[in-house]
Amino acid sequence: MNSSIWVERHHLYSKSSIDSLIFYAFENNIKDIFLQVRSRDDALYKSELVSTNQNIEENLDPLEYTLILSELLNIKIHAWINTYLIWSSPNPPLDKEHILFKYPEWIDNSNKGNNLDNSTYLSSSHPEVNSYLYNIVKELVEDYPLLSGIHFDYIRHKDNSYGFNDEAIIQFQKQNNFNPKLIIKNNNELGLTKFETDSLINIWDTFNQKSITKLLKDIKYFINSKDSKISLSAAVKPNPFEAKNRWSQDWVKWINDEILDFVIPMNYVVDEEIFIENIRKISSQINNKDKVLMGIAIYNQPISMISKKIILSRYSGYSKICLFSYNSIRNNNFDLASLKYEYLNNKFLIED
Numbered sequence: 001m002n003s004s005i006w007v008e009r010h011h012l013y014s015k016s017s018i019d020s021l022i023f024y025a026f027e028n029n030i031k032d033i034f035l036q037v038r039s040r041d042d043a044l045y046k047s048e049l050v051s052t053n054q055n056i057e058e059n060l061d062p063l064e065y066t067l068i069l070s071e072l073l074n075i076k077i078h079a080w081i082n083t084y085l086i087w088s089s090p091n092p093p094l095d096k097e098h099i100l101f102k103y104p105e106w107i108d109n110s111n112k113g114n115n116l117d118n119s120t121y122l123s124s125s126h127p128e129v130n131s132y133l134y135n136i137v138k139e140l141v142e143d144y145p146l147l148s149g150i151h152f153d154y155i156r157h158k159d160n161s162y163g164f165n166d167e168a169i170i171q172f173q174k175q176n177n178f179n180p181k182l183i184i185k186n187n188n189e190l191g192l193t194k195f196e197t198d199s200l201i202n203i204w205d206t207f208n209q210k211s212i213t214k215l216l217k218d219i220k221y222f223i224n225s226k227d228s229k230i231s232l233s234a235a236v237k238p239n240p241f242e243a244k245n246r247w248s249q250d251w252v253k254w255i256n257d258e259i260l261d262f263v264i265p266m267n268y269v270v271d272e273e274i275f276i277e278n279i280r281k282i283s284s285q286i287n288n289k290d291k292v293l294m295g296i297a298i299y300n301q302p303i304s305m306i307s308k309k310i311i312l313s314r315y316s317g318y319s320k321i322c323l324f325s326y327n328s329i330r331n332n333n334f335d336l337a338s339l340k341y342e343y344l345n346n347k348f349l350i351e352d
Helices: 015-027 062-072 129-143 166-176 180-186 194-225 240-247 251-256 272-283 303-315 326-331 336-349
Strands: 003-007 030-038 076-082 085-088 119-121 149-153 231-236 262-265 294-297 321-324
Touching: 003 326, 015 030, 015 062, 015 326, 030 062, 030 149, 062 076, 076 129, 129 149, 129 194, 166 180, 166 194, 180 194, 194 231, 194 251, 231 251, 240 251, 240 272, 251 262, 262 294, 272 303, 294 303, 303 321, 303 336
Parallel strands: 003 030, 003 321, 030 076, 076 149, 149 231, 231 262, 294 321
Antiparallel strands: 085 119
């Protein structure tokens, strides 16, 4: 059973932890590693654009060291970056060069007031944000030629009440001659019918979806211009309809228009019926199942259920699996050998 796995940043702080990761992957036939090198606007690599994570062992470039080891063992490394998410704590960053302090006008806003859960996102529709993120990817691609891929996480809005950055609204008004926030809050006072309100809000939703898609298009164009073989991928919400309409994440378009090389739907639910329903919805929308790696959680369910979901995925035509995450293996004593045994004993259920 070939598989791939996500690896969180704290497994990259020292050479010894990276050694453990790479040899574990090799021994367990893990072919692709999605390595978190950007978490909360920090870098686990040498960067001229972003501050280095302060937990890293002295004189260590975690990404470079991982790439050297992985090349020897024929393991592909994808640089996993948190795209728009930049902070998730009630306390502000200690680093005064953090983007929260340098560019507060780039932060995304809700139309409902305060940010209650402390997570902070950049605005995808602020004109300068995507340029900043584009340059981060450009730096990674140019400085680390051994990379096999760039993997985008949190390439979406925080939720459907977000996207209301002040400058983004100004830019939208210039194009469309109305303020979406006023339409949402005052549609009754403005005398708008539900159809009229929904139509105007749909224009606003499309504006936000296109802003995120444009970042990926620009990066794809850059990759092509370099004649690079590096792949582009994203972790996405597993229900494609909800992904687009709630989080402005139009990932079906990204795949069908060949903007991304593949996606990993985060199909982490325990409930088997919801898991299957997500697969059905994915299958109804995409043109090429080879461009989907089914994301399956190993932190919230027993091995028997994980094995069954791998089998269900493969039975549905999704032969590539990505497990979330290495953290569960190292910290929760998850036994990958037992999962392989369970899987091999039941794989006769798969139609080749």
